Structures are given as structure tokens and as C-alpha cells.
Amino acid sequence: MSFMKVMNRILIGLFAVFIGGISILHPLTKDIYFSESENRVLAQMPKFTWKQLASGNFTKEFESYVSDQFIKKGFWTGTKSVVEKAVGKRENNGVYFGKDGYLFExxxxxxxxxxxxxxxxxxxxxxxxxxxxxxxxxxxxxxxxxxxxxxxxxxxxxxxxxxxxxxxxxxxxxxxxxxxxxxxxxxxxxxxxxxxxxxxxxxxxxxxxxxxxxxxxxxxxxxxxxxxxxxxxxxxxxxxxxxxxxxxxxxxxxxxxxxxxxxxxxxxxxxxxxxxxxxxxxxxxxxxxxxxxxxxxxxxxxxxxxxxxxxxxxxxxxxxxxxxxxxxxxxxxxxxxxxxxxxxxxxxxxxxxxxxxxxxxxxxxxxxxxxxxxxxx
Amino acid sequence: MVFSSLTFLFFFLPLALLLYYSCPKRMKNIVLLAVSLFFYAWGEPIYIFLMIFSAGIDYVHGLIIHKNRMSRPSLANIALLSSMVVNIAILSFFKYADFLVENVNLLFGTAIMPLDLPLPIGISFYTFQTMSYSIDIYRGKVEPQKNPLTLALYVTLFPQLIAGPIVRYETIAKELSNRRFQLDQFAEGVRFFIVGLGKKVLIANSIGGLWFTIQGQELSDLSMLTVWLGIIAFSFQIYFDFSGYSDMAIGLGKMFGFNFPVNFNYPYISKSVTEFWRRWHITLGSWFRDYVYFPLGGSRNGTWRTIRNLLIVWGITGLWHGASWNFVLWGLYFGFLIGIEKLGLLKLLEKMHPFFQHAYLLVIILFGWVLFVFDDLHKGVAYIKVMVGATTNKLYDMQALYFLYTHGVLLVIAVIASTPLLKHLKGKIKRAFPASFQRKAVELLSIGCLIILLVVSTAYLVNGSYNPFLYFRF
Structure with a gap:
């Protein structure tokens, strides 16, 4: 097998494990009702009805459910904030990252x-x-x-x-x-x-x-x-x-x-x-x-x-x-x-x-x- | 559903791939059709019937046109005309009816109620695809598709459905009926998809946030530097968003065995408007060239005819981007400039230093985006006034410096990613390190980069604050 074939297999394997792994872990993880860190009630799995589906509400609610209940949210939040700081971001949602641990709106x-x-x-x-x-x-x-x-x-x-x-x-x-x-x-x-x-x-x-x-x-x-x-x-x-x-x-x-x-x-x-x-x-x-x-x-x-x-x-x-x-x-x-x-x-x-x-x-x-x-x- | 969403990435895509690759070969088209219909129905549960209707109409027209092409040309003509009328009527009804009502009301002082229908997503893309199907059969370029389900698959194929590229039937006709799994093609698809996702989520959304902040403020409070930064940010946002979508579409196509045409080829490195439109949204430009500009006579019938044809084609190209006058003006602006370039400016430009050619193009593009982004022409003009210093706004202020300070790195990344620099660099490295272990290291490194890109993009999606869909008007 040529070298590029091996590389391509590795790439496809990693991609499949990543998207497939998360898609399998998601339903296996218990949903959370209230997030202490965000101080709000999280979206739950919406109830399916044909009416909700036809109006487009079901799919919208399903999308908020997926993003609210995404596994290891802390890890993803942390990753994003580290990357953003590295490229120069100095604020989030109108709140500045100040010196000495201060945040300022x-x-x-x-x-x-x-x-x-x-x-x-x-x-x-x-x-x-x-x-x-x-x-x-x-x-x-x-x-x-x-x-x-x-x-x-x-x-x-x-x-x-x-x-x-x-x-x-x-x-x-x-x-x-x-x-x-x-x-x-x-x-x-x-x-x-x-x-x-x-x-x-x-x-x-x-x-x-x-x-x-x-x-x-x-x-x-x-x-x-x-x-x-x-x-x-x-x-x-x-x-x-x-x-x-x-x-x-x-x-x-x-x-x-x-x-x-x-x-x-x-x-x-x-x-x-x-x-x-x-x-x-x-x-x-x-x-x-x-x-x-x-x-x-x-x-x-x-x-x-x-x-x-x-x-x-x-x-x-x-x-x-x-x-x-x-x-x-x-x-x-x-x-x-x-x-x-x-x-x-x-x-x-x-x-x-x-x-x-x-x-x-x-x-x-x-x-x-x-x-x-x-x-x- | 959009590609840059968690639901797509972690539910739809794994499931679609699993179903597709676990079913027997003769079922693959049916599965892909079902999956595509599900994809469209996710965001447009009602309009899915419109799309199925559209595919059915074109199937019948295609057969009639083909059957009578040689024997009864007049019937073929009528069938082609009917196909065009139906397609354009559907597009016009959903996309341009309210625009017409608005203008009639304005012109005649009437009070006709607008329809207020939501625009079916992707309608401009799939009607253009089906029109090319009928025309190409008429021209004898392709055979009509005998199997209605296969034609339905062509129309609804989810990767290119909502934001292009505009894939002509002839491009994928063979692949529609016969395609094999190829490891290399799939891997190439993964590469395209991840790069596209990164372009959209990491660059377009982040730099788009800057434009969002700037356009949300009172124009009178902004400095000249800020408004320039704003429109530069928008230029990068729309490029990385749009080309990111195309890359994701091409990548997904490859994962399912299709090869779609390239849609963007580093447009911002162009040296003229003519060249820019050969590199920007290539499938749209070539569609208008082959199905509108050439049939009108192109540039073969003298200067005045050429200018007329350019204005027609570019007026419609503008209108294609949205039912509003600013888009028409934006299209005509380019038609006008391309006309001038044809008349001799291009020759003049070529004699100048490349720096001036690039500067000329970039300035034109930036002003073009101002026309594009403001529906309200008054606002666009007011913005341009601040850009050229025709107002009392400050030259620069603290805010502008802050934006530069906090977005400088991102802007540099965007500039680099707008050029083929990284591509060339990879080629150079490969040539500089011919030893096999070195090449392996470079290849491994690039896989590592792709995975990091995928993980970071996911992180941005999980905490997504600003993730707009820009083509709801197309």
C-alpha cells in the first residue's frame, strides 16, 4: 500500500471517530436540567408532534437541545476562549478582559x-x-x-x-x-x-x-x-x-x-x-x-x-x-x-x-x- | 439545515454516511435521495414539495425536448420555453413578487398587499441547475435522465443544495448513475470539508463579528479608519463564508462519490474586475455566460451590442443575489467596469506595476461590497461618504485602534488565507525535503493541522455566538 493511502486512511479514521464518537456519546450522556455555570435552564429533547414538525419548531428546538446538552461543554468553552485570546480577542459579549483578574463591562x-x-x-x-x-x-x-x-x-x-x-x-x-x-x-x-x-x-x-x-x-x-x-x-x-x-x-x-x-x-x-x-x-x-x-x-x-x-x-x-x-x-x-x-x-x-x-x-x-x-x- | 451546525456535523452527517455506505449498491441513489429530502425538509418542511414538483416538471420537459429535438423542432422549442417559464415563474413568485409589489406601490401609489412568503432556501441555486438541464438537452449536449428518481437526486443532492456551487447536469451525469467508493476521493472530501468548515466558523464568523459591531453603531460616531476596517471585515466575512460553504459542499460531494466544480479561486488576488469574476462564484459567472450572455450574442456584434449585453447580464446577476435595487446596482457596477476594461482599460492596466493593478481591484471590490451590504441606498452612500472623508468624522479614534489591536492577528490570517501562499508553501516544502521520511512528516503534520482545525471549529460551534446564514436572500 502506498504511503498516501495510509495517510488517507488515518485521516478518514480520525474524522469518522470524531464525528461518529460524539454522535454515539451524546445519547449515552445524561441530559442536564439546570446549568450552574450559565445560570439558566437548558433546552431539553423536544416532544415530537407532526404539527411541531410542519411549523419548523421541532427542528429548531432540537438544534438548541443539541447545542445546550453537548458533551464536555466546559472543554469546548475553554478551548474557544484560549484560541480567541491567542489571536488577540480582549472582550466577550461587551465585557473586557482587564488586568489583575478584573472583568469590565x-x-x-x-x-x-x-x-x-x-x-x-x-x-x-x-x-x-x-x-x-x-x-x-x-x-x-x-x-x-x-x-x-x-x-x-x-x-x-x-x-x-x-x-x-x-x-x-x-x-x-x-x-x-x-x-x-x-x-x-x-x-x-x-x-x-x-x-x-x-x-x-x-x-x-x-x-x-x-x-x-x-x-x-x-x-x-x-x-x-x-x-x-x-x-x-x-x-x-x-x-x-x-x-x-x-x-x-x-x-x-x-x-x-x-x-x-x-x-x-x-x-x-x-x-x-x-x-x-x-x-x-x-x-x-x-x-x-x-x-x-x-x-x-x-x-x-x-x-x-x-x-x-x-x-x-x-x-x-x-x-x-x-x-x-x-x-x-x-x-x-x-x-x-x-x-x-x-x-x-x-x-x-x-x-x-x-x-x-x-x-x-x-x-x-x-x-x-x-x-x-x-x-x- | 446548514453545514456549520452541531446537528449537521454530529447527527445528520454520521447517520447519512452510515446509511449510505451500509446499503447495497443498487439502493445507494434511493438512500441518498431520502437523506437529501430529509436534509431540506429539516429547515423547510413545506417547501420540499415545491422542490419535488420542480424536479418532476423538469423530468417531463427533458423527455419531451429530447424526443422532438430532431423530428419536430417547433415542439421542442415550445417545451423548452415552457420549462423556462415554469422555472422562472416559480423563482419569481417566491423571490421577486414582493419586490415587484413594493415598486408598483411606490410608482403608482397603490396599496397592494405584499405576499410576505418566506423564501425557500436554495431556490435560486436549484432552479438554475434545472434550467441548465433543459437547455443542455435542447442543445444536444446531454441525454435526458430516464429514471425520475435519479433526476430528483440531481436536483435535491444535499451537498450543493442550499449555497452552491451550481452544478450542471452534464458535470455529474455519469456519477449519478455509476460511482465507486474511492478512498483517495473520500479523503480529499474530508480535507475540503474541514478546510471549508474552518473558513466559515473560525474566520468568517469571527471577522463578521467585527463588521456586525461596526455596522450596529451610529455612523456619525465612527472614524474613517473604523468604516474602512468595517467594510474590509465584511469583505473577508463574505468571501470566507461563501467559499467555505462551497468547499464544504465539494468535500461532502466527494465523500458521496461526486466531483463538483471549483467555485472560488482566490478572487482577491485578481488584478482586474474581469479576472475577479473569473475567480469569484465561478459556477454562477459561467452559467450566466453560457446561458444568457452568449445567446444574446456576447461580444461579437459590435461595441454597442456588447455593452447592452453586458448590462443585461450584470443587471440580472445582481438581481440574482437578492430582490432589492442595491443588488441590481451592484451588478451593473461590475457590468460597467467590465465594459470599460474591455474597451481598453485592461490593456492600460497590464502595463502598470502589479501593485497598482491589485490596489485598483481591491478598492473597486470594497466599494462594491458597500453597495451590496446596505439594502438602503441612502445608507450605502452615507457610508461611502465617511470612507472617502467627505464628512467631519474623525480620521481615527481609540475604537479604531482597539479594533485593529484585537483583530489584527485575525486580519493577517484572513489576508494570508485569501492567497495561495500556504498551498505554494506546502509544495515548496515537499520539493525541498524529497527524502521519504521528511515527506511523511509533512503529511502527518498536515493531518494534525486538519484535526486541530476540526476540534477548534467544533469548540466555536458549541459556544457559537455569531453564526449567520448569509444566503437567505439568494
Whole structure:
């Protein structure tokens, strides 16, 4: 047999083993229902009906089933990410691979939504009487660490747009500056490297700075015992970036040394907790939901502080790390997430005799969240 | 189903090969027909009947034309005409009806409702194949196929079904009725297929991602460098996507014992538009040459007739790529340039340094792709304005540098892979190391590279983010 014949046999053999092997292994491998690493339910084998087939749905669903349940997904994901990095790729799904294990999501130039959101807020604060309104916009990590970005990486300046918002803001609303104190503390771990949130420490710095304007005396770091509750947190940036070189983040909890207790109600008493933290989530992918049990339309915190002060927080998930500190200064805190809560808030403020209203968002959510429209109905 | 999908690679293909090679010889055509119908029905469960209908029509027409060619030419003429009308009518109904409605509405202010029918995938490819079948019988170039199932196999043969090459009946007539398994041919098929898969999944999809990002932004925010990078990225995307598909089709054909014609021959190394179209989508160009341009008289009846013929052929060539004016314009653009080259520009170019010839061609191609990629002519023109610096956009910016920095390696790979450099290199190495063990080492190395290519392509498919099918309008 000639040499080329041998080579051709080898090539055909390897090709057949590769495609044939995977096609045999696939049905032999047990399907997975939920992927922890992707944090989503995976597609299952679709049910066959002639109707589904004729509409083309069956074949579409079958294709997602094959790609979702593909064997050794981790290996393939890893291979792709290694090759992509080798040819120069420095981002995935809009998340940059930064230095020192940081991942950063690009801040995109805001569109019309930003102006509308400021307008909704201004009209709302003009409507409500007898309560003080505050706005705290928090920068995201990309703004704080330009030196850790890949070369030439571009991103819109958050500072610029925060200044624009401050200019447009109704003067009756107090602007709580989170930018400067965070910038000064940037050498400390104020943001997660692998997640789009700030850390407990970052939130603590913003809390201390807001104290004066909001009219209370902030506690000091010495008033808390700091416990590390997780050392294996891989957040949303990690899920988007698929960068295998990043290391896990840790999550800290500030436990008051002073005497205080809380009762937390979710969505009109459907669920009650006596803690601000949900430890169950530390065993899951979505560990940030450890803070205040994740996203809910409405959360009411009753604390053992008896000063008659009632705070309404209209917010995104950045609030979850900060509100535990505020809970030591207010008798009641009502947290509203406009993505899920769509009732009239001005009536709510009157009914619950709210004394202070705090809008708390990170700048990225604030500039694109379409739900602030619910403030004016 | 598309070739660059996990379902095709790990379910359809192994199963199809297994069925095909385990059945007795007389069953092979039936099995391949069944497998091809399944392949098409996977994505187009309803339109499969249209394709079967089309094959049936051509079978009957072919027989009538052949029977009467010599004895009753007028009947043969009518049969040929009828075959053309049916084929073109089917194609027009699905592909161009809404385009017509749109333009009539625009012109006369009417409000006729468009049909909004989804285009049957591959219809432009298989109608052109069946038309060549009828015409070639009429011309006496081929015998009609007596077995309707064999003709149906020709029309539905899955490797070339959805994105070409346009295989004429005469090319594979012998193989349709008689083909043997040949190890070397199968291995060549595997080589073609893996290289094509790599071109599509690794190069076209990745560089296409860059174009996708750039075209998704406001034009006013982009720098001049960015828009050039954008259209260069698109040029590579469409070349590697299209030629990758053709390579996969040729490879699959070989695995089942067919030899399809080459469809792309390094078009970007051309030195003139005329040469480019001899290297780009070769089977389409030669189809229009043999079945439209030559019958019209080609370039034998004086300058004006030639120009008229060029404009007709290139207008239709453009329209073949999609039912939209920008495609017509794109076709005419090339017809015009080929006309000018015929009138003397070609002779002038040949006297110049090759560098200028290449630069001339590449610039023309890049502007051509702008016409091609924007349905909306206003957008195309606005894009060209930024390219030539007729706007206040910045010369370059941080983003452009970032794109260069993160896609530079990929662009270099794409440039190298657009030229026959690697092919020449392999030949050179073989000649430089004549000793048998050295040749063996080179051969083993190339098998290793192919397997790595296959594994990495699979990894890209498993985590596929951007994997478009570009020919849904063809």
C-alpha cells in the first residue's frame, strides 16, 4: 500500500471517530436540567408532534437541545476562549478582559432613555410633598480602573453623563455624591472583579458619605465584625466573558457589634425573614442575591430602631449591598424595584407616611432602564 | 439545515454516511435521495414539495425536448420555453413578487398587499441547475435522465443544495448513475470539508463579528479608519463564508462519490474586475455566460451590442443575489467596469506595476461590497461618504485602534488565507525535503493541522455566538 493511502486512511479514521464518537456519546450522556455555570435552564429533547414538525419548531428546538446538552461543554468553552485570546480577542459579549483578574463591562453611550428618566424623576419629586428626595448614582467598575483596561479599550465616560444628570436634576432633589469617595478608595476592593456589582466595602464607603446629607450619624468600620461568607463567587461578568483565567471573588458581610434586629417582608408578606441576608444563595451561582434575597418588586424592612423615620428606596440591585447599612438608621425601609412593581408610588408615600425617598441606581442601569416611566401614572 | 451546525456535523452527517455506505449498491441513489429530502425538509418542511414538483416538471420537459429535438423542432422549442417559464415563474413568485409589489406601490401609489412568503432556501441555486438541464438537452449536449428518481437526486443532492456551487447536469451525469467508493476521493472530501468548515466558523464568523459591531453603531460616531476596517471585515466575512460553504459542499460531494466544480479561486488576488469574476462564484459567472450572455450574442456584434449585453447580464446577476435595487446596482457596477476594461482599460492596466493593478481591484471590490451590504441606498452612500472623508468624522479614534489591536492577528490570517501562499508553501516544502521520511512528516503534520482545525471549529460551534446564514436572500 502506498504511503498516501495510509495517510488517507488515518485521516478518514480520525474524522469518522470524531464525528461518529460524539454522535454515539451524546445519547449515552445524561441530559442536564439546570446549568450552574450559565445560570439558566437548558433546552431539553423536544416532544415530537407532526404539527411541531410542519411549523419548523421541532427542528429548531432540537438544534438548541443539541447545542445546550453537548458533551464536555466546559472543554469546548475553554478551548474557544484560549484560541480567541491567542489571536488577540480582549472582550466577550461587551465585557473586557482587564488586568489583575478584573472583568469590565463597557459603558455604552446613553440614548434618549437617560433624558426621559431624569424627566420622570423630576416630575415625580415635584409631585410628592413632605418627603425629602435623594439621588445616588453609582459608577460601575470600568470607570474606576481605566489603567486596568486592555490597550485602546474604549468606553463612554460615566463621569460626563453623571454631570449631565446632575445639571438636569430638579434642585429639590439632593444629589448624593458616590463618585468622589469611591474614586479615593479605588485601591481597596470596592468592586467585584467578576460581577457587575459593588462590594459590601464599596457600599459602606458610599453609605458613610451619604450620612450627613440624609441626616444621620454613620457607624464606623469598628462598629462591625467583618465576616467573609464566600470565597468562590463568580459573577455575571464572568458568565459573559467566559475567561478562564479569572479568580473567584469573595463576599463580605458586615455584622453590627451593636444591638439591632430586623423583620423583612417580601411582596406583601408572601415571605418573611428575620435577616437581611439569604445564606442559601451562597451555594448557588447567583451569590449576590445573598444580599436581601435578590430581586423583588417590594421589600419592607422593619428594624428595632424606633425613630419614626421611614425611607422609600427606588432602586436597582446596587441597593442591596447598601440598604443593610441604612437599616440601622430607619424604623422602616420600603424598597421598590420598578421592574416588578407598577403601582402608584405617590399614593404609597402618603399612605405609609414616608419621610425620605432615595433613588439608588448604578449609572448603567439608570441610563437605560425603561421602567422609570412607572413613577408617573 | 446548514453545514456549520452541531446537528449537521454530529447527527445528520454520521447517520447519512452510515446509511449510505451500509446499503447495497443498487439502493445507494434511493438512500441518498431520502437523506437529501430529509436534509431540506429539516429547515423547510413545506417547501420540499415545491422542490419535488420542480424536479418532476423538469423530468417531463427533458423527455419531451429530447424526443422532438430532431423530428419536430417547433415542439421542442415550445417545451423548452415552457420549462423556462415554469422555472422562472416559480423563482419569481417566491423571490421577486414582493419586490415587484413594493415598486408598483411606490410608482403608482397603490396599496397592494405584499405576499410576505418566506423564501425557500436554495431556490435560486436549484432552479438554475434545472434550467441548465433543459437547455443542455435542447442543445444536444446531454441525454435526458430516464429514471425520475435519479433526476430528483440531481436536483435535491444535499451537498450543493442550499449555497452552491451550481452544478450542471452534464458535470455529474455519469456519477449519478455509476460511482465507486474511492478512498483517495473520500479523503480529499474530508480535507475540503474541514478546510471549508474552518473558513466559515473560525474566520468568517469571527471577522463578521467585527463588521456586525461596526455596522450596529451610529455612523456619525465612527472614524474613517473604523468604516474602512468595517467594510474590509465584511469583505473577508463574505468571501470566507461563501467559499467555505462551497468547499464544504465539494468535500461532502466527494465523500458521496461526486466531483463538483471549483467555485472560488482566490478572487482577491485578481488584478482586474474581469479576472475577479473569473475567480469569484465561478459556477454562477459561467452559467450566466453560457446561458444568457452568449445567446444574446456576447461580444461579437459590435461595441454597442456588447455593452447592452453586458448590462443585461450584470443587471440580472445582481438581481440574482437578492430582490432589492442595491443588488441590481451592484451588478451593473461590475457590468460597467467590465465594459470599460474591455474597451481598453485592461490593456492600460497590464502595463502598470502589479501593485497598482491589485490596489485598483481591491478598492473597486470594497466599494462594491458597500453597495451590496446596505439594502438602503441612502445608507450605502452615507457610508461611502465617511470612507472617502467627505464628512467631519474623525480620521481615527481609540475604537479604531482597539479594533485593529484585537483583530489584527485575525486580519493577517484572513489576508494570508485569501492567497495561495500556504498551498505554494506546502509544495515548496515537499520539493525541498524529497527524502521519504521528511515527506511523511509533512503529511502527518498536515493531518494534525486538519484535526486541530476540526476540534477548534467544533469548540466555536458549541459556544457559537455569531453564526449567520448569509444566503437567505439568494
Amino acid at each position: 463597557r459603558f455604552e453611550k446613553p440614548g434618549e432613555q437617560l433624558n426621559s428618566n431624569v424627566d420622570y424623576m423630576n416630575r415625580f419629586s415635584g409631585k410628592i410633598k413632605g418627603a425629602n428626595t435623594f439621588l445616588m448614582l453609582v459608577p460601575t467598575s470600568i470607570e474606576m480602573y481605566p489603567e486596568k483596561l486592555p490597550r485602546f479599550a474604549y468606553t463612554e465616560s460615566e463621569k460626563y453623563w453623571m454631570d449631565v444628570i446632575q445639571q438636569l436634576l430638579n434642585p429639590s432633589t439632593t444629589w448624593l455624591n458616590a463618585y468622589n469617595p469611591l474614586w479615593e478608595a479605588k485601591d481597596e476592593p470596592i468592586y467585584f472583579r467578576t460581577d457587575h456589582h459593588w462590594t459590601t466595602h464599596g457600599a459602606f464607603i458610599a453609605y458613610q458619605n451619604a450620612a450627613n446629607a440624609m441626616g444621620f450619624q454613620a457607624f464606623m468600620k469598628e462598629d462591625f465584625t467583618i465576616e467573609t461568607v464566600s470565597k468562590n463567587f463568580f459573577g455575571t461578568y464572568d458568565a459573559k466573558a467566559n475567561d478562564f483565567t479569572v479568580k473567584a471573588d469573595k463576599i463580605e458581610m458586615y455584622v453590627p457589634k451593636f444591638d439591632v434586629s430586623y423583620r423583612v417582608e417580601f411582596n406583601d408578606d408572601t415571605q418573611v425573614m428575620d435577616s437581611l441576608y439569604a445564606h442559601d444563595f451562597l451555594q448557588k451561582r447567583d451569590q449576590y442575591s445573598f444580599f436581601l434575597n435578590g430581586n423583588h418588586g417590594k421589600v419592607v424592612i422593619n428594624s428595632s430602631v424606633k425613630n419614626g423615620r421611614k425611607l422609600l428606596v427606588v432602586k436597582d440591585s446596587y441597593a442591596h449591598a447598601l440598604v443593610p447599612f441604612l437599616a440601622n438608621h430607619y424604623e422602616e425601609i420600603h424598597m421598590i424595584d420598578l421592574r416588578y412593581y407598577h403601582e402608584k408610588l405617590d399614593n404609597y408615600i402618603e399612605k405609609e407616611t414616608i419621610s425620605d425617598v432615595l433613588f439608588l441606581y448604578n449609572i448603567a442601569t439608570f441610563s437605560e432602564d425603561p421602567n422609570l416611566i412607572w413613577l408617573n401614572q
